[in-house]
Amino acid sequence: MSGPLLKVENLTKHYPLGTGFLNKTIPVVRAVEDVSFSVEAGETLCIVGESGCGKSTVARLLMRLVEPTAGRVLIDGTDIAGLKKDALRAWRRRMQMVFQDPYSSLNPRLTAEKIITEPVENFERLSRKQRKALAAELLRKVGMSPEMMDRLPSELSGGQRQRLGIARALALQPSLIIADEAVSALDVSVQAQILNLLLDLQQQMGIAFVFISHDLGVVEHIGHRVAVMYLGRIVELAPCEALFAKPVHPYTEALIAAAPIPDPTRVRLEAPVEGEVPSPINPPKGCAFHPRCPLAVERCRIDVPPLVPMADGRVVACHVRAPATGILGQPFVAGSARLASVAESQRSVL
Amino acid sequence: MQMHKTLGDEVLLDVRDLETHFYGDESVTRALGGISFQVKRGETLGVVGESGCGKSVTALSILRLLPKLTAKTVGGEVRFGGRDLLKLSEREMRGIRGNRIAMIFQEPMTSLNPVYTVGHQIAEAVQIHTKATKSEAMAKAQELLRLVRIADPERRVKNYPHEMSGGMRQRAMIAMALACSPELLIADEPTTALDVTIQAQILRLVVELKERTGTAVMFITHDLGVVAETCQRVIVMYAGRIVEQASVVDLFARPSHPYTQGLMRSVPDRRRGRQRRLPEIPGIVPSLREPIVGCSFAPRCPFAIDICREKTPILRDVLPGHGAACWRAEEVMGA
Numbered sequence: 001m002s003g004p005l006l007k008v009e010n011l012t013k014h015y016p017l018g019t020g021f022l023n024k025t026i027p028v029v030r031a032v033e034d035v036s037f038s039v040e041a042g043e044t045l046c047i048v049g050e051s052g053c054g055k056s057t058v059a060r061l062l063m064r065l066v067e068p069t070a071g072r073v074l075i076d077g078t079d080i081a082g083l084k085k086d087a088l089r090a091w092r093r094r095m096q097m098v099f100q101d102p103y104s105s106l107n108p109r110l111t112a113e114k115i116i117t118e119p120v121e122n123f124e125r126l127s128r129k130q131r132k133a134l135a136a137e138l139l140r141k142v143g144m145s146p147e148m149m150d151r152l153p154s155e156l157s158g159g160q161r162q163r164l165g166i167a168r169a170l171a172l173q174p175s176l177i178i179a180d181e182a183v184s185a186l187d188v189s190v191q192a193q194i195l196n197l198l199l200d201l202q203q204q205m206g207i208a209f210v211f212i213s214h215d216l217g218v219v220e221h222i223g224h225r226v227a228v229m230y231l232g233r234i235v236e237l238a239p240c241e242a243l244f245a246k247p248v249h250p251y252t253e254a255l256i257a258a259a260p261i262p263d264p265t266r267v268r269l270e271a272p273v274e275g276e277v278p279s280p281i282n283p284p285k286g287c288a289f290h291p292r293c294p295l296a297v298e299r300c301r302i303d304v305p306p307l308v309p310m311a312d313g314r315v316v317a318c319h320v321r322a323p324a325t326g327i328l329g330q331p332f333v334a335g336s337a338r339l340a341s342v343a344e345s346q347r348s349v350l
Numbered sequence: 351m352q353m354h355k356t357l358g359d360e361v362l363l364d365v366r367d368l369e370t371h372f373y374g375d376e377s378v379t380r381a382l383g384g385i386s387f388q389v390k391r392g393e394t395l396g397v398v399g400e401s402g403c404g405k406s407v408t409a410l411s412i413l414r415l416l417p418k419l420t421a422k423t424v425g426g427e428v429r430f431g432g433r434d435l436l437k438l439s440e441r442e443m444r445g446i447r448g449n450r451i452a453m454i455f456q457e458p459m460t461s462l463n464p465v466y467t468v469g470h471q472i473a474e475a476v477q478i479h480t481k482a483t484k485s486e487a488m489a490k491a492q493e494l495l496r497l498v499r500i501a502d503p504e505r506r507v508k509n510y511p512h513e514m515s516g517g518m519r520q521r522a523m524i525a526m527a528l529a530c531s532p533e534l535l536i537a538d539e540p541t542t543a544l545d546v547t548i549q550a551q552i553l554r555l556v557v558e559l560k561e562r563t564g565t566a567v568m569f570i571t572h573d574l575g576v577v578a579e580t581c582q583r584v585i586v587m588y589a590g591r592i593v594e595q596a597s598v599v600d601l602f603a604r605p606s607h608p609y610t611q612g613l614m615r616s617v618p619d620r621r622r623g624r625q626r627r628l629p630e631i632p633g634i635v636p637s638l639r640e641p642i643v644g645c646s647f648a649p650r651c652p653f654a655i656d657i658c659r660e661k662t663p664i665l666r667d668v669l670p671g672h673g674a675a676c677w678r679a680e681e682v683m684g685a
Contacts, residue, residue: 050545051516157634158401187400187572192616192628199627214546217575221618222625244620258550260575262617264598268579272550276515 003077004038005175005208006062011035011071013057017281030280031057033232035071036307041175042202044209046219046240048255049229052277055212058229059180062210063097064088075176093123096169100181102161106153112139113149116167123172138167143197159190166197170205178210183218195222216259220244228252231280231288234307238314248316251289287319295320362566363389363412363534368426370404370411377639381407383590384426386665389534394560394567396581396598398574400613402635403587405570409536413453414443430534449479452527456539458519462511468522469495469507472529479530494525498555517548524555531563538570553580574617578602586610589646590638592665596672606674606683608651645676653678653685 012035014028032054039045047055060066062073064080073080075094083091096119099105106115113135120126120134136146142163153161162182169177179198183191199222201207213219219226223240228249236249247253254273275292278284284291290300299319307315308322316322370382382404389395397405410416411423414435428435435446447453455461463471472494473487482490488507495503498521511519520540527535537556541549557580560567569581577584578598585595586607594607605611612631633650636642645651648658657677665675668683676682 050547159634188574189400189613189616189631192618193630195618196627196630199625216546217618220620220624221628240624254547258546260549260553260573260579262574262578262602262614262619264578264602266578272554273547274551276517276548277545 005041005043005076006039006210007072007074007077008035008037008058008062009072009074011058011061011073012069013054013061013066014069027281030232030283032061032068035229035232035234037227037234037237039176039208039210041208042206043224044202044211044222046211046213046223046226047229048213048216048219048226050214050255050277052231052280053229054232054280055229056180059097059178059210059212062178063095089123093172094174095176095178096172096174098162098165098169098177098179098182100184102158102165102185103153105165106161108153110152111149112151112153112156112164115153115164116171119168119171134171138171141170141201142167143193157190158186159193162186162190162194163197166194166201170201173205174207176208176210178212180212181214182211184213184215191218198222216244216256228255231277231283233288233304233317234315235289235318236314236316237307238312238316242312242314248310248314248321249289249318250293250295250321254292287317360391361388362391362430363568364427364429365408365412366427366429368408368411368423368428370407370416370421370423372421374420374639379638380641381421381590381638382411382423383638385587385590385592386426387585387592387595389566389568391533392560392564392566393583394557394569394581396577396584397568397570397587398572398577398584398613399587400572400635402589402638404590405587406538407590408587409453409538409568409570413447413451413536415447415453448475448527448532449530450532451534451536452530452532453536453538454520454523454527454540456542458516458523458543459511461523462519464511466510467507468509468511468514468519472507472522472526475526475529490529491525494529495522497528497559498522498525499551500525515548516544517552520544520548520552521555524552524559528559528563528565532565534566534568535560536568536570539572540569541576542571542573549576556580574614586613589636589642591646591675593647593676594674595665596669600669600672604669604672604683606668606672606679607647607676608653608682609647610674611682611685612650653682 011032013032014030016026016028018026035058037045047058049055061068075091080091116138117126117131117134135149139146139148144160144163183194186194195218211222220240226240226243227234227237228251230251236252243252244256247256257270258272273292278291286302287300287305290296297320305317305319306324307317308324309315310322366386367384368382369384372379372381385408397408399405412428423436469488469491472491476482476487476490492503492507495506500506500518500521514522541552544552553576571577581598584598584601585592588609594610605614615629616631618628631650636646644659644661645663648654663675663677665673667673668679
């Protein structure tokens, strides 16, 4: 059987602004709009985009820290929305999260030992000896000395704290770790250490990652596939190398062109994309990127472009670059049929 | 126009052996351990390094904006316009700040006053430093907003900071800094809090304005990509000292300090292949509370030999105009 480890279908999250009175319609923030993707075991799927594109909301929806407005999150084929207390707890063992800020995501009053063994103690009683052994093993796994287990977070550096956050996520031996900007707050030399750690862990333990980041250099380095989000929607999802070698969506292109390159001999020819990200309360009609897009045509102002599979296994939502009756030569129906064909073509590339 | 004649020759800011300490309950942190560098008229000097290396403290020491109770510049000179800024009275210093040397910060929201309109704040900066009347200053504010490419400046001068996006606020800060045509602009991580597409716009703006006005820029950043795109010369700082200084092309072509090399190699780069382990700089930054014997980078350095652990290397030229504070810089450069 072996379907994907994680499957996300038409995930949508709207946050109402205030409460409605009688029949007055409530304005909503459209944080996530019709997002679908899947993650295979041992794979790293990166989600990139700028502030407010909905990437962190996706992370929260995957962990069921917030409830979706519509859509489904399936892990090994089971819809997590239907899970009740005990089943939900059991399922949480399979998915863990690493947060951006290694300062506020660790309890300052607990020792390293307590922090990293706490997830296990939620499920089973550990003797003092077992707990010490587990802490030592986890610390070694993240490249720290077991002697550190008596330290408080305040006695550790930023990099060491992030290692603790990762050790805590590893404690339950999850199959999937969701890392939300996990290296963004770190200095580059420390960032390199943590990225290496994540690559090693994936290789040794076969962990899948959903890696959320705004840093394209980091994403290109560790991703297998990349989803680019803009204003709540995925605009392009492609194998990592293909995406960076030849971005198809104009926003992906603009994003890659905007990242500064550490090479002073390179002359920047292209002008940066103009304008700013519009408000998700009142997103532009049609394609949300059209007010900033150099390629925009009449149709972009009217219809939301669907995600269209391309020959090289990527999906792109753009009327100009990926017309719906494009490369594969047939119109697409919304829903599961489209998703299946997308997953199919992606697998053939990977 | 006359700027171009002297570009790159005349020294505008000359910092010598600048030393700043922070005082805690029972310890002294040597945040700056005696640094010397120059900014030439009209050039952009990049200052790079990681958290705690002293790059922001350098800027605050130059402008004498350090917290008075906990920090003190204990030695050195900051020569600007023929005078030592460290010897000026507070009153004289106010005539320099915002006027001849302006500064922009990382978080534009915290540096703008939330209860006044953006136009009011820029006009105020104009009025403090020139004899302009209120309406002249307001007109100047509008003109400055246009200069930093804010669309619809007639309307935007009436905006409060919270009515603007992060990118627009940073543009407004730049407009305010440029209000008095300063000779030197100190920009401390001005794009770090911004999204990449907005960062690209702001970087381009800074480069264009610098070319147009001839203002020298001291650009403090942790991002080597930003340095490569905006600066002519670079100093690299580590643990309160300058470890390398060179033209930007030279620095990237021939990094001559092991720390600079380590920093450059730890940035993910497609040219070296994906999914590979990145070269790491092992260990962590030393504490500046205890005196450091020898080179502060020695415990993390793959090149370290006995002398590195005993004597502090001074910044010396390894090539004309390219200095490194390393006993083995010549070998490091070739490695």
